[in-house]
Amino acid sequence: MEKQDTTELLNNNDTSIQRKGLWLVDRQQAIDYQRAAQMTWWSILQGLAVAALAEKTYAVFSSMVMSKDGFILLYILTSALVIVSAWFQMSWAIILQRWPVHVTHTAFTLLLGITIYLMALYVDQPANWFLALLAVIISSIIIYIYNLKTEAILNLPRFITVRTIAIYLFFGAICVAAFFHIKYSPTVGTQTGWGVLIFFLAMTDWILQSRNMKDQNRQMDIPL
Numbered sequence: 001m002e003k004q005d006t007t008e009l010l011n012n013n014d015t016s017i018q019r020k021g022l023w024l025v026d027r028q029q030a031i032d033y034q035r036a037a038q039m040t041w042w043s044i045l046q047g048l049a050v051a052a053l054a055e056k057t058y059a060v061f062s063s064m065v066m067s068k069d070g071f072i073l074l075y076i077l078t079s080a081l082v083i084v085s086a087w088f089q090m091s092w093a094i095i096l097q098r099w100p101v102h103v104t105h106t107a108f109t110l111l112l113g114i115t116i117y118l119m120a121l122y123v124d125q126p127a128n129w130f131l132a133l134l135a136v137i138i139s140s141i142i143i144y145i146y147n148l149k150t151e152a153i154l155n156l157p158r159f160i161t162v163r164t165i166a167i168y169l170f171f172g173a174i175c176v177a178a179f180f181h182i183k184y185s186p187t188v189g190t191q192t193g194w195g196v197l198i199f200f201l202a203m204t205d206w207i208l209q210s211r212n213m214k215d216q217n218r219q220m221d222i223p224l
Contacts (some may be wrong), residue, residue: 007135038094045113046087053079060124075123081202086116092213108146112139126191127182134175141168157181168207
């Protein structure tokens with residue numbers, strides 16, 4: 001019966017109906033395809049960052065015996081947290097929010113993926129690493145505001161929006177301060193201190209984001 005209705009719809013002489021026919025009939029499949037396409041795209045971008053981080057980690061461990069750069073492990077761990085958190089948050093949003101395939105959104109996710117990749121490349125250069133992390137934060141803010149403007153994020157309480165942007169700005173300020181401090185005072189103590197701070201802040205942000213997602217799930221009656 002459904003197949004017959006589909007055929008009748010697509011064979012209709014009305015041009016406008018013919019143009020909309022596939023979407024009207026296969027709407028859920030189209031939505032699933034868009035989500036799968038975006039999930040694949042984002043996973044590829046994050047895979048590049050993981051590969052870069054793995055390569056840098058191997059290099060760091062290989063030279064660590066002969067150096068005093070053990071603090072770099074802090075930046076490696078924080079980078080791993082950022083990559084996992086970014087993948088989880090983006091994937092969660094793609095599945096639950098209204099994010100159709102769009103050139104602008106795809107370009108923004110590419111920008112975010114590139115900045116995360118650069119962050120992974122600079123784990124052995126703390127000053128540049130903080131600069132790359134700042135770029136990650138700026139890209140995240142751009143995507144967040146874009147999704148709010150296009151109503152890709154629905155039913156989001158104002159306090160969550162304000163809290164999210166405030167967290168981004170706070171981390172951005174930390175990155176700027178750390179960049180200039182390490183750049184003009186590149187001591188082991190300075191790099192270690194900022195590394196410890198950003199690691200624990202990243203852990204705290206991970207916990208807050210998890211709670212934020214759970215709150216949104218409850219408000220949207222999503223059994224996750």
